[in-house]
Amino acid sequence: MTNSTSFNAEKINQHIVKWLLDYATNAKVKGFVVGISGGIDSALTSTLCAQTGLPTLCVEMHIHQPESHVRRGLEHISQLKKRFPNVLHEKAELTIPFDTFIKQLPIIENEELLNLTRANTRARLRMTTLYYFAGINGFLVTGTGNKVEDFGVGFYTKYGDGGVDLSPIADLLKSEVRALATYLNVPESILIAKPTDGLYVNDLTDEDQIGANYDELEWAMHEDKKGKTSADFSGREAEVLSIYKRLNQINQHKMIPIPVCAIPNEYK
Structure with a gap:
């Protein structure tokens, strides 16, 4: 758990925002694109990007998405747009493209392996979508992985949500993500939601999978x-x-x- 006596949310927030702004300036790019899932990691990341003052594009990417995820994502984007005039919003409905793609591929009897492969395919389709938006706008695809996911258990999809240009919260533990998100007034519905990657039809939580x-x-x-x-x-x-x-x-x-x-x- 985060030690509240040593975790300086204000300083960490300022440090990450400056790091993002410096990186974008040196890379000569115009802004950031963040995939919004309705979870705490993407909510925190987009809030940090928004604070740079550079255009921050929040992208919804629905693939058989549970309604609860959609509601949380929209609540966050709506709140962020009210707080920061540089926040933009796009929606990519990917359910039909995903289903069409899957129909062209073989089905195997190993249901567990099939479901995992399809989940990873969903993540990679989202990555491709984010890079499309980044390309047409001159933005950077901003990663939302935290330290436990990225460097502890490797809980992400290679060339899916792991395919990014920079990772602003990858040195924060999940408890630190929660603390910083609370400090930055991320919606309560997101703060209390059980972490999930949203890649399975039956909406498995991260804890269910891990x-x-x-x-x-x-x-x-x-x-x-x-x-x-x-x-x-x-x-x-x-x-x-x-x-x-x-x-x-x-x-x-x-x-x-x-x-x-x-x-x-x-x-x-």
């Missing part, structure tokens, strides 16, 4: 850095640390640079 909640994963991340193993604990703690270590290991391919086969000079 097997542990973010407070547990932050604890495991901390213990792993200290060199602890599951053998050092018992019960639920041992189970959570085992979950964390397994996901961290199998998702390393997302966290490290793309491997390049170096050819010896004498072969060229």
Whole structure:
């Protein structure tokens, strides 16, 4: 959990906003594009971008989206537009394009693997959509991943929500995301909503998929850095640390640079 005595929301907010503005200025781009999911990470990220004063395009991308997600996303965008005149809004209805694409592809008997692959395909279609909007506007695609997702358990889609130009909140734990989002007056409906990637028809939460909640994963991340193993604990703690270590290991391919086969000079 975040230590409220040491977490300086004001300073962190100012630091990230300056970092975003400096990066955009140096890259000579006009603004930012953020995919809005109705979740806390995208709400915080778009609020940070909006504070730069540069155009911040919030994009809804519906693919069989639960109504609750849609409502939360719209509530956030509406609030943000009232607070910041530089906030823009676009909606891309992707359900029909997604369904049309899926119909052209084979179906396999392994339902779990099929559902996972389709979920990742949804994320990659959204990434393509964000880059379309970024391209026609001269904007940067802004990542919404937090530290636990990006560098702990690798809970994101490679070249999906992991396909971005910059990541302003990737050094914040989920509890820190909640603290900063609260400080920045993100809507209460988003603050209390259970985290979900919105990629499954049955609306699985992140905890449903991972097997542990973010407070547990932050604890495991901390213990792993200290060199602890599951053998050092018992019960639920041992189970959570085992979950964390397994996901961290199998998702390393997302966290490290793309491997390049170096050819010896004498072969060229």
